[in-house]
Amino acid sequence: MLSRQSLIGVIDLKAGHAVHARGGLRRDYAPVDQFFARGQLGTLLAQPPVPAIGTSVDGSHPVNLFQPAGNPLQQPTEAASTAFASSAVSIPLDGSPTRLIDCYRAAGLTACYVADLDAIVHRRWQKETLWGLAASAGHRTELFLDVGIRGDESDVELEWLASFARYHPPLTVLVAGESATSPNVLAQLQTRFPSIRFAVSFDFHDGSWMSQSTTLAQWINACAAGRVRSVVALDVGAVGGGSIRRALDVTRSLRNQLPDLQLITGGGIRSTKDGRRLLDAGADRLLVASAFLQDPADELQPSV
Numbered sequence: 001m002l003s004r005q006s007l008i009g010v011i012d013l014k015a016g017h018a019v020h021a022r023g024g025l026r027r028d029y030a031p032v033d034q035f036f037a038r039g040q041l042g043t044l045l046a047q048p049p050v051p052a053i054g055t056s057v058d059g060s061h062p063v064n065l066f067q068p069a070g071n072p073l074q075q076p077t078e079a080a081s082t083a084f085a086s087s088a089v090s091i092p093l094d095g096s097p098t099r100l101i102d103c104y105r106a107a108g109l110t111a112c113y114v115a116d117l118d119a120i121v122h123r124r125w126q127k128e129t130l131w132g133l134a135a136s137a138g139h140r141t142e143l144f145l146d147v148g149i150r151g152d153e154s155d156v157e158l159e160w161l162a163s164f165a166r167y168h169p170p171l172t173v174l175v176a177g178e179s180a181t182s183p184n185v186l187a188q189l190q191t192r193f194p195s196i197r198f199a200v201s202f203d204f205h206d207g208s209w210m211s212q213s214t215t216l217a218q219w220i221n222a223c224a225a226g227r228v229r230s231v232v233a234l235d236v237g238a239v240g241g242g243s244i245r246r247a248l249d250v251t252r253s254l255r256n257q258l259p260d261l262q263l264i265t266g267g268g269i270r271s272t273k274d275g276r277r278l279l280d281a282g283a284d285r286l287l288v289a290s291a292f293l294q295d296p297a298d299e300l301q302p303s304v
Contacts, residue, residue, distance in 0.1 A: 008111045010115070018093065032095055034293070037106075037107065037292075105138075112137065137168065139168065140170070146201060165193070171197065200232070203234055247266060
């Protein structure tokens with residue numbers, strides 16, 4: 001078993017919707033449709049998720065698997081535990097970011113990774129959507145936020161980020177290798193906003209470093225020299241897929257070079273075995289999405 005604390009639910013935001021990332025082809029990301037409370041990843045949870053209203057995967061009957069809204073994290077009833085053990089349950093999402101974060105929380109996850117794709121690709125921060133997510137998350141849910149920090153943000157944008165961090169204290173802002181124009185951006189932000197936690201995201205696509213202006217070695221040095229406690233190792237070409245091969249590669253590489261930092265990784269995780277292999281390779285926490293968002297009947301045990 002893997003603890004819920006080792007899992008971080010992923011929320012990719014595009015035009016106000018939560019979308020399902022697949023293979024890094026962002027233009028093709030479609031709104032998330034359903035959340036499956038069980039499936040290949042269900043066995044990762046040390047205990048059954050709390051009860052909620054859902055529908056059996058075959059659509060034949062409603063299943064009371066989650067507690068009513070307002071108290072989503074109370075302990076499950078015996079009946080709910082039995083239902084969880086016996087059948088997969090789908091909860092309609094219709095692209096709603098707040099419904100998705102509610103489901104992650106109801107499943108017992110204590111952290112979420114939020115990627116604002118409009119900000120990363122088009123430099124349009126989805127501020128209203130992010131405020132809604134923070135309100136739904138509550139102050140007990142840790143958020144890792146990527147808004148595509150480049151280093152030339154306006155004072156208005158940076159002050160908004162500071163106000164967001166004050167509103168949601170368990171926030172870590174990602175400075176991503178894909179977006180930032182220089183590793184110096186990390187030190188500049190840490191100096192200006194000493195109360196905000198920052199982390200670095202090491203971004204690859206099918207094994208290739210994504211930045212056109214920086215090198216992997218520069219970011220390794222920046223992390224080693226800076227006040228960074230966490231890093232994300234992510235190959236976007238692997239997200240939504242059925243293999244953890246790329247995730248294993250980047251995890252092993254970064255763990256060797258940054259042995260003392262919390263290392264978060266993901267991409268292709270579908271089973272307890274996948275998660276355990278990544279933890280054994282040096283990861284501390286795991287990014288998960290597809291295992292909750294795809295019909296478990298369609299999932300295959302991955303081989304790497």
